[in-house]
Amino acid sequence: MIDNRPHLLHSKYDVVVAGGGPAGLGAAMAARNAGAERVLVVDREAEAGGILLQCIHSGFGLHHLGQELTGPEYAQRILEQALDDGVDVLTNAYLLDIDNDQNLKLLSVDHGVSILDTRATVLAMGARERTRAAIRIPGARPAGVFTAGAAQRLVNLNGVLPGRRVVILGSGDIGLIMARRLTLEGVEVAGVFELMPYANGLSRNIVQCLHDFDIPLHLSTTVVEIHGRDRIDKVTVAPVDDHLTPVLSKAWEVPCDTLLVSVGLIPENELSRELRLRLDPTTSGPIVSSTMETSRDGVFACGNVVHIHDLVDFVSAEAELAGGHAGRFASGVRPPHDNVRLQPGANVAYCVPHTVTTDQPHTVYLRVRKPLEKSMLRLRDSEGAVVHERRLRYVVPAEMVTLKLRPGVLEGFQGDALQVEVMPR
Amino acid sequence: MTDDETTTYAYLCIGCPLGCRLEVDEDDQGDIIEIRGSSCRKGDRYAKQEHTDPRRNVTTTVAISGGIWPRLPVKTNGEIPKDQVLEACEELRRVRVQAPVKMGDVVLDNLLGTGCAVIATRDMPAID
Ligand SMILES: Cc1cc2nc3c(=O)[nH]c(=O)nc-3n(C[C@H](O)[C@H](O)[C@H](O)COP(=O)(O)OP(=O)(O)OC[C@H]3O[C@@H](n4cnc5c(N)ncnc54)[C@H](O)[C@@H]3O)c2cc1C
């Protein structure tokens, strides 16, 4: 992207950020603005910017920058801002480990193995794609099976087309975006197959990525077998019953040379696991407090490494929070501990942050399990009494729900846990 | 007005995740008689636009020589008619530019006579 200025690597930092995507860059800027003197972002790729660099479509920044940008434009904007704000960015560098005294072990192309001493760390390693579903599909293991994101990188950065006739499994936004992208490059997309009875992507993408090009979307249908010796030459697809079990008697074959699997992202949590951070089994990301601090003092986290965000704008907002607190932590400020746990209740898969305080404003992100129209979000105490409620016009699993808690809302609440539910009105 | 003079077209509203299913009735003169299925005014406006003059922004890549990557991401600086999108991409597949390029640089002017320019969506430094 922008030429990385060669610079010297210090041995002491106030804040080191692992990952140079929108989460990491946003956190680094916030740390600087909160008074941290030396802030370093490390990214394992040759360029900072994260997944945005391969997301060449537009749809980024409407909330955060008030303008709809493409992924690369958003990435360049925030990278330029971060460099202007005095953040150091080191690319081709991998964060390997953090010990109990906040010594970081770094492996980089320019500096080899280095040990850095930092006061606070922010984890912003993003997410990777799930491949489990692809591995579970029976049949041969020929070439030509990709995750949608890997194909996106190939096409948009390397200029390589994955094949000539493609089947896409999963109707999440990445799969839909790739259906259009490949069509625009002259590749035939035979169809998109979705296990669930509803599409997982935004209706905007259903219309502009599938309908615009007459690409069929088969709901309640899945790929049951992969065929081919060296290269995939067809897949067997079948409708599923109410228990999501394929009805093999109704199966049919679709000739193709490529299968793209787009079944969701999962936080990149190798490092989090190595650090023995407490993880949330639903998000697979670290459990965080209202300051985005993990279970380890001085280690903060934000972005897709915590939970999967559908909009980069929310990533940037979360990064500001995490980075600000990391910066203040570095200068010795310790806010009081949270006093209320948030627990997912009926139709809620997870909430982030996992704890809050009663006297501060908070933004809580949550994801529902099932789509609902005209629903009510409720916070209940341990006796089941409603402490706070808000009407929601609709909820879908593909869209994160944002709950703004103003300080007054929990005033007078004496318990230590709240159940969060989203039910029909 | 009898039914056989009316044609109904279906659209999926993209205004918000509710995804209302919209229907547009058109008479034999090609004029809109009625729009149904929306839950808000945004939906009506969208249905009218989609029915009479659907337009899209185009994002794709063009070939670049001498850059740190072999492809340069680009976008149209405005919406072009929907039925020209595929042709536009074919046209752009014939374009090759030379690094370095700055974000916002014009790669192609007046794409297919639409009046829209195609611009780079990132800096692409030359490889040294
Ligand atoms: C295909 C796709 C389409 C999307 N479309 C939209 C859209 O239209 N609109 C929208 O608003 N949002 C969209 N998003 C979502 C948005 O792009 C993401 O939510 C956002 O980029 C996440 O930011 P992040 O910084 O958490 O992670 P990432 O962008 O993934 O960045 C993480 C960075 O960390 C680095 N890293 C990982 N581990 C290490 C390590 N150990 N050491 C050093 N570096 C490391 C990685 O190289 C990477 O650069 C889309 C996402 C995808 C995948």
Ligand code: SF4
């Ligand atoms: S009509 Fe209104 S409510 Fe319905 S999808 Fe469109 S914008 Fe949303």
